[in-house]
Amino acid sequence: MRTLIITLFIGLVAVTSGQVMATSGGLHLEPVDIDLSDKASLQRGAKTFVNYCLSCHSASFMRYNRMAKDIGLTDKQVAENLMFASDKLGDTMTIAMRAEDAKKWFGVTPPDLSVISRARGTEWLNTYFRTFYLDESKTMGTNNLAFKDVGMPHILWQQQGYLNNTDGHLTEASKGELSSHNYNIMVRDLVNFLAYIGEPSKIQRLALGKWVLLYLFIFFLVAYPMKKAFWRDIH
Ligand code: HEC
Numbered sequence: 001m002r003t004l005i006i007t008l009f010i011g012l013v014a015v016t017s018g019q020v021m022a023t024s025g026g027l028h029l030e031p032v033d034i035d036l037s038d039k040a041s042l043q044r045g046a047k048t049f050v051n052y053c054l055s056c057h058s059a060s061f062m063r064y065n066r067m068a069k070d071i072g073l074t075d076k077q078v079a080e081n082l083m084f085a086s087d088k089l090g091d092t093m094t095i096a097m098r099a100e101d102a103k104k105w106f107g108v109t110p111p112d113l114s115v116i117s118r119a120r121g122t123e124w125l126n127t128y129f130r131t132f133y134l135d136e137s138k139t140m141g142t143n144n145l146a147f148k149d150v151g152m153p154h155i156l157w158q159q160q161g162y163l164n165n166t167d168g169h170l171t172e173a174s175k176g177e178l179s180s181h182n183y184n185i186m187v188r189d190l191v192n193f194l195a196y197i198g199e200p201s202k203i204q205r206l207a208l209g210k211w212v213l214l215y216l217f218i219f220f221l222v223a224y225p226m227k228k229a230f231w232r233d234i235h
Contacts, residue, residue: 018190027145030190032126034195036203041073045193048186050082050093052155053113058103059093062197067093070203107139108151112125117198122191127158129187133165134173145170146164159183 035041046067049059064087068078075089083089084096099109117125128146132154136141140153145168153161160183161176178186196203 012199016076027127029121029123029146030130032122032191034122034192035081036192036196036206038192041189041192042071042196043073044186045189045191045196046082047195048190054093054095056095056097056106056110056152057113058095059114059197060112062093062200063090064093065089066200067197070200071193106151110152113194115198117191124193125191125194126187129164129190130160130184131170132157132160133163133170135165156183156186159186 029145032192064078065075067073067082068075070087073082079089103109120128125148130146131145132142133145134141138149140151142154142157142162143165144150144152154160157176159176159178160180162173163170164173176183
């Protein structure tokens with residue numbers, strides 16, 4: 001009972017803090033379709049994460065073999081496509097860069113992203129990856145609408161291209177490899193993956209939920225005629 005109360009409390013705090021974040025700053029946040037049962041989307045998101053984020057950010061709560069199972073890949077597929085040669089399947093997603101070096105290069109240490117989806121909310125993340133814009137006054141040459149003066153460069157510039165900012169309104173400055181529609185899908189898959197690593201057990205809970213409902217249904221099929229039979233004798 002005590003753990004239940006504590007869990008409910010933590011859940012409540014997580015939900016409310018997410019909502020407070022979602023409306024802060026007066027910036028319009030882009031809604032995002034999170035679907036943890038969409039394995040193809042999670043796999044694409046994992047690929048983007050490993051190729052473009054893991055060089056600076058860790059996800060130290062997440063183990064490769066756990067991820068493989070959850071997002072519908074074999075250990076072999078993960079080992080061959082999503083891991084550096086020196087990593088082992090049971091390892092967590094850590095990085096080689098030392099925190100002190102990162103701090104020297106970027107002015108700040110890139111934070112671990114294990115629970116970023118819960119800290120920031122998925123709509124914020126979706127907005128963040130879409131709103132990097134050119135800003136020559138910054139060391140990285142870019143800035144961000146959702147994260148003012150961010151120390152992270154526009155990592156996905158090749159895909160999105162660059163944007164100009166005129167009074168909070170973003171327009172295309174140079175083309176990327178992807179159309180804006182396809183870039184938004186890439187970001188959605190990435191955010192879907194970040195939502196998954198923020199709460200990996202949710203996938204199992206969702207799957208379990210179906211079995212619980214089925215169990216209750218079968219139980220009802222058995223219990224209802226039984227109840228009728230009992231009452232027949234009593235009347
Ligand atoms: C070249 C290094 C580098 C790469 C690659 C990189 N980031 Fe970052 N990222 C940073 C740094 C540095 C910060 C901290 C920025 C700050 O605090 O000003 C940051 C901040 C962030 C934040 C905001 C964290 C917060 O405090 O709320 C998110 C989210 C994020 N990165 C996600 C990603 C994702 C997802 C990718 C891959 C697409 C990625 N980053 C790739 C360096 C990097």
